[in-house]
Structures are given as structure tokens and as C-alpha cells.
Amino acid sequence: MEGTLFSLFPALLMLILVLLTRKVLLSLGAGIVIGVLxxxxxxxxxxxxxxxxxxxEIFISDGSLxxxxxxxxxxxxxxxxMTAFLQASGGSRAFxxxxxxxxxxxxxxxxxxxVLGLIIFIxxxxxxxxxxxxxxxxxxRHKISRAKLAYFIDSTSAPVTVISPISSWGAYIIGILGGLFAANEVTTIQPLEAFIKMIPLNxxxxxxxxLVFLVAYLKLDIGAMRKHENRAIETGQLLSPDKDKVPGDLSDAFLAHKSGKIYHLLVPIGVLIAGTVLSMIVTGATAAEGQVSILTTFANTxxxxxxxxxxxxxxxxxxxFHLQQSKPKANAGKIFYEGLKxxxxxIYILLLAWMIGSVIGTLETGEYLAQLVEDASISTAFLPLLFFLIAGIMAVATGTSWGTFGIMLPIAAEVAVVTDISMLLPSxxxxxxxxxxGDHCTPISxxxxxxxxxxxxxxxxHVITQLPYAVLAAIAASAGYLLVGITxxxxxxxxxTLLLVVIIGLILNYAVAKRNR
Known part of the structure; x- marks a missing residue:
């Protein structure tokens, strides 16, 4: 059943169960079981x-960790x-x-x-x-639902890193482009130059x-997001009361220290950022071969x-900081335990997502979708739109942007070089x-x-509330890609594309305001 229509079934079953039951572990487990069968x-x-x-093999692969x-x-x-210590110290409350x-x-x-999502683009x-x-x-503090916070985080993280050459994503993509151009004998453009020219085409x-900023300014709460926001504003409940405990929720674990200071929050986070960035630079520069540059550093980090x-x-x-605080303070052992818990x-979700990703890879779901693209006889004007839609479907099914890049970029390059070289960068x-x-629409990303x-x-x-916004942005982008192919x-x-996003946002804002009257 590998590389056939049946290879789509586990991913489709998982997505349907997620939407029907809203139980992610059950849905992922069912997809894994059906896939291995x-x-x-x-x-x-x-x-x-x-x-x-x-x-x-998640933990041990080829005989090594x-x-x-x-x-x-x-x-x-x-x-x-760290989150537990930030809350126990009173730093989160003080901030x-x-x-x-x-x-x-x-x-x-x-x-x-x-704005924070745009700034942290590495x-x-x-x-x-x-x-x-x-x-x-x-x-x-402002009674913004956690679902909306997750939307703001998710809808700025990947979009900003995918258009930044100085990022792990940018370095990875530029590395792929170098191999593609060599394989297809494209000598008129260099990989970094190509990436930069592709930025406005993303x-x-x-x-x-x-759309993220429109949602913030226009209070554009649509679909399930409206329910979460209304509940947060009216009752102060930031999470669904009927859901199990979620990551980072320590509200009932211990009381925050009353004398907590802002630096109890900001300094550990600053150390996290500085330590991570410095480690990325050191590991990247150490692993880079030949002349070390910003690009090679992030490519090898x-x-x-x-x-x-x-x-x-x-x-x-x-x-x-916890040791320096005066009593009364929470027991350090309890903080460690609650933070881990x-x-x-x-971690359970991530493990199952990795497992179903492996199953989908064995079933060659991505290769099957890619073959459909190669077999389709379509006008070159539709290539950008076609590749946008197929890559989206593949990312939803496989749960990986980088995996989709690895499969679809070589196909897009080959098709464009053979049919219409002017469609290479747009494709x-x-x-x-x-x-x-697709990454924004799937629960296994x-x-x-x-x-x-x-x-x-x-x-x-988060998945359910983000989905309508992802689809709206995709509709506007689809119109743009159709225009790219034609013009x-x-x-x-x-x-x-941007004008369509604004128009759609204003129309929806008017509809929501009219309904609330």
C-alpha cells in the first residue's frame, strides 16, 4: 500500500478524528495503528x-543515541x-x-x-x-485567551523564519537550493540571491x-476563537474548563512569592535567549567547513x-534566584517536579507526532502526492498555485514543513526548468x-x-481556532499565486494578496460587529 491512494488514509483518519473527538492522543494513536497495519x-x-x-528509534537510531x-x-x-521557577518566584506576577x-x-x-514574534526570527x-x-x-493580565496567544505565536514564528535568510529555516532552504541549481544546471542565479528574490513571492x-495584526486591531475573533475570547473576557477563564491540564499551567501547584521582582522573570529569559543564540553561533561556526560566515553558521548550527x-x-x-529569596518560598523539589509534570x-503529543510522521514516511504519502503533481498536465501559468496547494496538502498530511521542502522543492525545480524557467522562483x-x-493546519506539526x-x-x-485564519490567508495567497502565473x-x-487580506478582514469584522449588535 506504500505510495498509493491508501497511503493517505492514516493521515486523513487522524485529522477526521481530531476534528470529531478533539482528543489528540487518541487521534494520533489511531493513525499510527492503522498506518502500521x-x-x-x-x-x-x-x-x-x-x-x-x-x-x-526516536531515542536510539542505527545503534546510537x-x-x-x-x-x-x-x-x-x-x-x-524554568516556567515553574518563574511563577514560584513571583516574577511572572510582578512582570x-x-x-x-x-x-x-x-x-x-x-x-x-x-511584534515579539517578528523580532525573534532565528x-x-x-x-x-x-x-x-x-x-x-x-x-x-489582559484576559486574552491562551488559544489566541497560541495563534499569535504560531502565525508569526514559521512565517517570519521562512522569509529570513539569517535563520535555521533560511539556511536550510538555501542549502537545498544550492543542490537543486547544481542538479538542474541552473547557473544564472546563486542560492542566496534566489532566496532573497523569493521573499516577496512567499x-x-x-x-x-x-492577518495577525488585523486580528489584534480589529478584534477579529471568528469561529471557535470567539467562544474562547468571550469566555476569557466575561469570566476570566483563559482555558476551556472542560479540558485536561495543559503544558505550563501551574495555577494550582503553589503560591507565587509575594516579594517577586520583575528581574526574577526577565533575567532567566534573557539568559535563555542569550545562551541559545550564543550556542547556535558556536555550534554553527564549529561545524561549518571552509570560510565561516553568518550563512554557513546558521546552515550548520x-x-x-x-x-x-x-x-x-x-x-x-x-x-x-529562588535560593536567594527570603521565606516563605515553595520547596525547590516541588517546583522541579511540578515543572516537569x-x-x-x-511531550506525549510530540512523541506520537514523530511516530505518525515515521509511519507516513514509510507509506510514502509525500511521494504519492508528489507523483500526482508530476503526472498532471497543467498550464505553466498554474504552476505556482498548484505547488502552493499541493505543498499545503502534503504538510497537513505529513506534519512537517521541512519534509515538504525536501520532497517538493526538487519536483518544483525540475518541472519549472523543463516547462518554463521563468516560473522557477515563483514555484x-x-x-x-x-x-x-499546511504546518498551520495540522495537529502533528x-x-x-x-x-x-x-x-x-x-x-x-489551538489547532481548531487557528484553522480559519490560516485558510483566510491561504485564499488570499492563492489569488496572488494565480496572478503570479498569469503576469x-x-x-x-x-x-x-495583502489587499485581499485587508478586505476579507474588514468584511468579517463588519459581519461580527453586526452579529453582536
């Missing part, structure tokens, strides 16, 4: 062995511990009280969160978790970023190791945009999971 032609024993092997995965999981645990005197409106708090993982830690005390990224080191130093800093839901940019769009974690939101609440221009399609 397909792989082994419904042989029960072999399927059970496959499930164990997939889980085992899978350090990347272990370091990321360890960082999540460290983040939970919230300080900021609420300066940021006096809900709109201001939302805009600040979005890596999507780092963005998702760091912005959540900084913004959460402020958004909580229409979904700009549409998503613009070890993001997971950098996150772990930054997190470890930040936890030690927060622990030192709050991250377990996120490649459309793949990047479609992958980010690493970035989506970590955005929920950073915000302290229920994961499925072969850059500026006009971008302006039309």
Missing part, C-alpha cells in the same frame, strides 16, 4: 513490532522547570503588574505579542517557546503576518543542542508558502505543538 498487510504481530521499533530528539525533549522539560500599567489595552497586549522552535514565556504574563507568509544549553543555564539562573502532555516560493500553510506549549494552551483548541510579476501579486 497497512504497512504489514494487517499482520498483528508484525504491526506491534513496528510500533515498538518506531518508538525505539538520537541526540537531537533527546535534547529537544530535555529542553521541553527544562522549559517546564504582569508592571506591564499592565504600561500596556493598558487588550489590543496593545496582542500587538506586543505579534528559529521557529525558539520563537514559539520564548515568545510564550515573555508574553504570557501580560496576555493573562505570499502566504506575508498574508498570515498581516545545532538548534536542539543550543536550546538545551540555553535552557539549562536559564534553569540554573532561576534556581539561584506540566510538560508531559506536550519554489509557492512550495515554501504552502508548506507553512512540531511548531504547532510547541506554540501550544509556549502559550500554555490546549493543543486541539509573471512580483510586486502586484503581493499587493493584491
Amino acid at each position: 497497512f504497512i504489514h498487510d494487517f499482520a498483528i504481530i508484525n504491526s506491534l513490532k513496528e510500533i515498538w521499533l518506531i518508538f525505539y 538520537n541526540t537531537g530528539n533527546i535534547l529537544l525533549l530535555s529542553f521541553l522539560l527544562l522549559l517546564g522547570i 504582569g503588574e508592571w506591564m499592565i500599567k504600561r500596556v493598558k489595552t487588550r489590543t496593545g497586549a496582542q500587538v506586543m505579542t505579534a 528559529d521557529d522552535y525558539f520563537n514559539s517557546l520564548a515568545v510564550g514565556q515573555i508574553a504570557r504574563p501580560l496576555t493573562d 505570499l502566504y507568509a506575508f498574508a498570515a503576518l498581516l 545545532d538548534v536542539n543542542l543550543s536550546l538545551f544549553l540555553g535552557g539549562l543555564i536559564a534553569v540554573l539562573t532561576a534556581f539561584v 506540566t510538560m508531559l502532555p506536550a 519554489l516560493a509557492a512550495v515554501l508558502a504552502g508548506a507553512v500553510f 512540531d511548531t504547532t505543538i510547541l506554540s501550544s506549549t509556549g502559550a500554555g494552551a490546549n493543543h486541539i483548541d 509573471n510579476q512580483v510586486v502586484l501579486p503581493l499587493l493584491v
Whole structure:
């Protein structure tokens, strides 16, 4: 069943169950079970062995530790511990009280969160978790639902990193472009130059970023988001009361220290940022071959190791502050325990997401979708739109932007070079945009999971509430890509895309206001 229509079934089943039951662990588990049954032609024993092997290889691969995965999981645990110390010290409360005197409106708090998402552009993982830690005390004080905070985090993290050449994403993409151009004998443009020229063609990224600010300024709460926001404003409940405990929720674990200071929050977070960035530079420069530059540094950086080191130093800093505080203060052992415990839901989801990603990879779901593209006889004017939509579907099904880049960018390059070389950069940019769009729509994306974690939101609440906004941005981007294919221009399609986002936003805002009268 590998590489056939049946390879789509596990991903579709998982998505349908998520929407119907809103139980992410059940849905992911069902997708994994059905997928391995397909792989082994419904042989029960072999399927059970496959499930164990997939889980085992998350931690040990080819006879050695899978350090990347272990370091990321360890960082999540460290983040939970740090969050616990920030709350126990009273630092989060002090920062919230300080900021609420300066940021006096809900709109201001939302805009600040979005701006933070733009500033921290180095890596999507780092963005998702760091912005959540900084913004959460402020958004909580202004009664902004955690689902909305997660939306702001997720819809700025990947869109800003995918258009930044100085980022882990930019370095990865530029590296792929170099291999593609060599394989297809494209000598008229260099990879970095191509990436920069593709930035204004990444229409979904700009549409998503613009929509975030429209949502903040226009109070554009649509779909399930309206329910979460109304409940937060009216009752002060930032999370669904019927949901299980979510990552980072320590409200009932212990009382915050009454003499907490702002620096108890800001210094550990500053140490986290500085330690992570410095580690990224050191690991990247060490691993780079030949002349070391900013580009080669970020192309070779070890993001997971950098996150772990930054997190470890930040936890030690927060622990030192805890020891310096006068009594009464929470027991340090309890803080460690509660911090670890709050991250377990996120880790369970991430583990199952990795497992179903492996199953989908074995079933060759991405390759099947890619083959459909190659077999389709479509006018070259439709190539950007086609690649945007297919990359989106593939990212939804596989849960990985980078995996979609790896599969679809070579196909887009080959098709464009053979049919119409002028469509090369638009097609490649459309793949990047479609992958980010799909990443925003799937519950098994690493970035989506970590955005929920950073915000302290229920994961499925985040997926459901973000989906309408992702679709709106994708509709505007689709019109733009159709215009790119027809006109072969850059500026006009971008302006039309952004104008459509504004028009759609204003229409929806009018409809929401009319309904509330």
C-alpha cells in the first residue's frame, strides 16, 4: 500500500478524528495503528513490532543515541522547570503588574505579542517557546485567551523564519537550493540571491503576518476563537474548563512569592535567549567547513543542542534566584517536579507526532502526492498555485514543513526548468508558502505543538481556532499565486494578496460587529 491512494488514509483518519473527538492522543494513536497495519498487510504481530521499533528509534537510531530528539525533549522539560521557577518566584506576577500599567489595552497586549514574534526570527522552535514565556504574563493580565496567544505565536514564528535568510529555516532552504541549481544546471542565479528574490513571492507568509495584526486591531475573533475570547473576557477563564491540564499551567501547584521582582522573570529569559543564540553561533561556526560566515553558521548550527544549553543555564539562573529569596518560598523539589509534570502532555503529543510522521514516511504519502503533481498536465501559468496547494496538502498530511521542502522543492525545480524557467522562483516560493500553510493546519506539526506549549494552551483548541485564519490567508495567497502565473510579476501579486487580506478582514469584522449588535 506504500505510495498509493491508501497511503493517505492514516493521515486523513487522524485529522477526521481530531476534528470529531478533539482528543489528540487518541487521534494520533489511531493513525499510527492503522498506518502500521497497512504497512504489514494487517499482520498483528508484525504491526506491534513496528510500533515498538518506531518508538525505539526516536531515542536510539542505527545503534546510537538520537541526540537531537533527546535534547529537544530535555529542553521541553527544562522549559517546564524554568516556567515553574518563574511563577514560584513571583516574577511572572510582578512582570504582569508592571506591564499592565504600561500596556493598558487588550489590543496593545496582542500587538506586543505579534511584534515579539517578528523580532525573534532565528528559529521557529525558539520563537514559539520564548515568545510564550515573555508574553504570557501580560496576555493573562489582559484576559486574552491562551488559544489566541497560541495563534499569535504560531502565525508569526514559521512565517517570519521562512522569509529570513539569517535563520535555521533560511539556511536550510538555501542549502537545498544550492543542490537543486547544481542538479538542474541552473547557473544564472546563486542560492542566496534566489532566496532573497523569493521573499516577496512567499505570499502566504506575508498574508498570515498581516492577518495577525488585523486580528489584534480589529478584534477579529471568528469561529471557535470567539467562544474562547468571550469566555476569557466575561469570566476570566483563559482555558476551556472542560479540558485536561495543559503544558505550563501551574495555577494550582503553589503560591507565587509575594516579594517577586520583575528581574526574577526577565533575567532567566534573557539568559535563555542569550545562551541559545550564543550556542547556535558556536555550534554553527564549529561545524561549518571552509570560510565561516553568518550563512554557513546558521546552515550548520545545532538548534536542539543550543536550546538545551540555553535552557539549562536559564534553569540554573532561576534556581539561584529562588535560593536567594527570603521565606516563605515553595520547596525547590516541588517546583522541579511540578515543572516537569506540566510538560508531559506536550511531550506525549510530540512523541506520537514523530511516530505518525515515521509511519507516513514509510507509506510514502509525500511521494504519492508528489507523483500526482508530476503526472498532471497543467498550464505553466498554474504552476505556482498548484505547488502552493499541493505543498499545503502534503504538510497537513505529513506534519512537517521541512519534509515538504525536501520532497517538493526538487519536483518544483525540475518541472519549472523543463516547462518554463521563468516560473522557477515563483514555484519554489509557492512550495515554501504552502508548506507553512499546511504546518498551520495540522495537529502533528512540531511548531504547532510547541506554540501550544509556549502559550500554555490546549493543543486541539489551538489547532481548531487557528484553522480559519490560516485558510483566510491561504485564499488570499492563492489569488496572488494565480496572478503570479498569469503576469509573471512580483510586486502586484503581493499587493493584491495583502489587499485581499485587508478586505476579507474588514468584511468579517463588519459581519461580527453586526452579529453582536
